Amino acid sequence: MPLATVSLLAWIVVLLCKGRGVLWPFLLVALIASGLTTAKIRTDLLDVGALKRKVGPVELSGRVISVEAREMGARIVLEDLKGPELPVSELPTRIRISLRDGWQEIRPGYRVTVLTMLLPPARPAFPGGFDFARNAYFQGIGAVGFSFGKPLLVARAHGGDNHTDLAIWLATARQSLSARVRGVLPGDTGALAAALMTGDRGAISPESTQAMRDAGLAHLLAISGLHLGLIAGLVFGGLRALFALLPFFALRAPIKKIAAVAAAPVAFSYLLLVGSSIPAERAFIMVLLALVAVLIDRSPISLRLVGAAALVVLFLRPESLVSASFQLSFAAVVALIAVFEKPEGRQVRATRQPGLSALGVPIRYLAVLSITSVVAIVATTPFALHHFGRFAVYGLLANLIAVPLMAFGIMPLVLLALLLAPFTADAWILKLMAILLELLLTVAHYVASLPGAVVKIPSLPTLPLVVIAVAGLWLCIWRRPWRYIALPIILLSLGAPLSRTPPDIIIDESADLVALRGPNGHYGFSTLRRQTFERQIWMEALGSQSVFAWDEKGDRNDWLSCDGLGCLYRKDGWPVAISFDGRGLEEDCRRAALVISLEPVRSAHCDDIPSDRLFDRFDFWRNGTHAFWLDAQRASVTYRTVESLRGLRPWSGGPD
Known part of the structure; x- marks a missing residue:
């Protein structure tokens, strides 16, 4: 209540001071108080009933919410738990259990019984490190564990409210499609294809996952702006080109706006299929706002889009503010838009210019791709150092090869495979995609194997990271010369790990x-x-x-x-x-x-x-x-x- 009261009073003052010079301090207070209020409400509404002690072995029955394939077995999430050995007051809302065998026939919505050992979600392994319990809490998971033997199928039917039924239907579709893709394409190729089509990354081997990270290509594994933007862009550009081939229709209808309207539901369907992760939600909101900008004849590249997307994501999931995915994705997008919305940036990214030769187009594209990769790497490096304590030295080299491969080869095939999947006619597309995915994995493993591919340094502390984030926003938002005051502040803050004394x-x-x-x-x-x-x-x-x-x-x-x-x-x-x-x-x-x-x-x-x-x-x-x-x-x-x-x-x- 105190937070909500301060927020309300601050907003009242903002409305009363509109048009006066004292607006900004009260607006800042209003925004911060509103954010804290939203975070508090979100935290209290979850109430996952986290387990406080080790329990088991204990026999529990529950309804399957999701099944995530792993390299060795699978992880299932259960809710609506019942156990004769535990009182209802001790049972969490949801639990996540690791299975070795017997998971292949389980589908979301089934009710199963499993003999399991339950543990509270793990706390950080290092002071100030990643908090596994916090992450589980905001996923609604109150306990984790592992099973003894195979789960016993109790019932195939499921019931629940409309929201639960829709979530289970989507999870079932996701699992079935992932299993089909991995059946057609075995090994890491199939696992990577399933990750791009359904967001299910669990089956990718640790070796390939590590190689992608060391090569600076980990962003290709997480469904983010690149993937959703390409899906929406392919539909938008493809339909617009198709309509342009029909002169009678193209000269009488706003084909650009029609293509934008058609691209939105396709992007939303892809978002539902791959799961609503933070980068995917952020990317969809920005894609949607960009398509709306096309409809109202406004520029789709603007920091206002980023601000609107951030407000929506933080309103729905305020806990995402401190997550790596939120920080990395927004840092990259803010920096890229700040560079390319300037007149010089618009000049650089314009590929169709008078007098540009046939050879000049690919050269200019390569230059734009290089600038994009450099800007994204520079913008995300402080956050990567904070969360992972590592820097991919050859990330630019790997991205110059992998991003065009993803944009012009893999993602168009992903879209085509998704369109053909309901008719089980996607096998030949998947096999063609496998060739490009093998090439992508080869690039990742080669770059990761180069001498000095990864530099490990102590993690960047939280306070310098906050200073860098504020200074970075100052640098990207302002257009006057005083914006460059942020550069020495960023450089000094980046040196913070060098002054840290490691523990004895x-x-x-x-x-x-x-x-x-x-x-x-x-x-x-x-x-x-x-x-x-x-x-x-x-x-x-x-x-x-x-x-x-x-x-x-x-x-x-x-x-x-x-x-x-x-x-x-x-x-x-x-x-x-x-x-x-x-x-x-x-x-x-x-x-x-x-x-x-x-x-x-x-x-x-x-x-x-x-x-x-x-x-x-x-x-x-x-x-x-x-x-x-x-x-x-x-x-x-x-x-x-x-x-x-x-x-x-x-x-x-x-x-x-």
């Missing part, structure tokens, strides 16, 4: 994985055989590539020494005890300035050390992964935990 000690929430930073900056791990997922996330966040295990390298007498009871880690001569066994804890507390016990400290073995210098397994279990910074000169310890940075949210709170 990292311990995961289960106390099963410990990382220690050596004098050379490389991290030594307690094990390289377990907790591989957590280790990978840590290294991405820290931008580190060289790791080793203690048991492989042995003791380092100058900074690390271990025995059967624990290890003694020295930072500039400052001792830190890492205890594996409580029998050595009392001695550790006498000798070390900081004591980290991987076992619970149940009795007063450590009277010689302050409580803020002693951490045990319960601390890690309660507050998540810990990262420690040691300052030997000041004899101080600074640490951050997952829970301290998450805050108190409906999806947080740690274990029950």
Whole structure:
């Protein structure tokens, strides 16, 4: 209510001050308060009933909402849950379960029974890292798990409200089409074709997915503006060209506007088929507004379109503001429109000019494509560094080959295959598409294999990213010379990771994985055989590539020494005890300035050390992964935990 009240009062002041110089501060307050109010309402309305503790094995029955094929099995989402072993109050609204076998015959709408182990959605693996529980919450998923054996089909019929029935029908169509495509085209080629036609990317192998990322082509896997824009553009341009071949009709009817009207439902159908992801929604809204601009004889390339699309997306899904897909897609589009809506930009992108030779057209197209790729890469790099901590060095080279291949070859075949799919006459189109998809994968794997294809750096912190986003908007929106004030601000903010001091000690929430930073900056791990997922996330966040295990390298007498009871880690001569066994804890507390016990400290073995210098397994279990910074000169310890940075949210709170 306070947020809503501030928002309402601010909007009243804005209306009263219209036309006066004091409008902008109140407008800013009104927009921010409205955004916060919308976010709060959206969060409270979800109420997914997140699971608080590990449960199982337990037998549950539920209605299948979606089936997502993976390289090894599938993931299904169930709702309307019933379980004799759990009270209704403990059952989440929806759960997501991983299956190994028996999923091929399951369709959305079926009711199944499965023996499963349920877990709360995972919290971040690193302080300030990606929050899996938050992501699951806004997907309406309150628990995740895995099954024991095959699911048992209870009933094929389904019932529900009209919205649920439509969602199930679309999910069924998506699954059937994906299965058909992968049946015609096996391997990664079929999985990639299914991703472009239905948005189902789960079956693409990790190797090909990683190659696309390292080559800077990951945006081709996510249905976004490129795909929806090409689909709408193909329909719009194709119908307009077809109508132009009919002089009687073309001279008497507004064929451009008719083509725009016809392109809109095709784009909407494609959006429904591939699922309403944030990039797809943003792209559809912009395509729709561009088509409306054609109908009213306005320019379809304008930052106003981006602003309108952002307002609609944030009103429907305010949580998308902090997602990678929202930030990357809008950053690229804002930068591209800011460049090409200028007179110089319009001159560059105009391919039909008097005196332009036949050779000049492809050269100009290549120049426009190069500028587009450079602008998009520059605009999205800060956000990619924040979310992924990596930069694809040869992304421009890969995009110069892959984008024309996608625009002029693959996407027209995708549109044709979708039109022929209801008649099961798309097999020959798919086989033709496979040739181009193989070429695309070959480009991705080749570019990703080049020396130095990926540069890993520590993730860009949130505050510098916000500064870069505001400065970038300042640079793109204004047209006066003062816009260039933003450039040094952006450059200085990009250097923030270089000034960050990486943590000296990292311990995961289960106390099963410990990382220690050596004098050379490389991290030594307690094990390289377990907790591989957590280790990978840590290294991405820290931008580190060289790791080793203690048991492989042995003791380092100058900074690390271990025995059967624990290890003694020295930072500039400052001792830190890492205890594996409580029998050595009392001695550790006498000798070390900081004591980290991987076992619970149940009795007063450590009277010689302050409580803020002693951490045990319960601390890690309660507050998540810990990262420690040691300052030997000041004899101080600074640490951050997952829970301290998450805050108190409906999806947080740690274990029950």
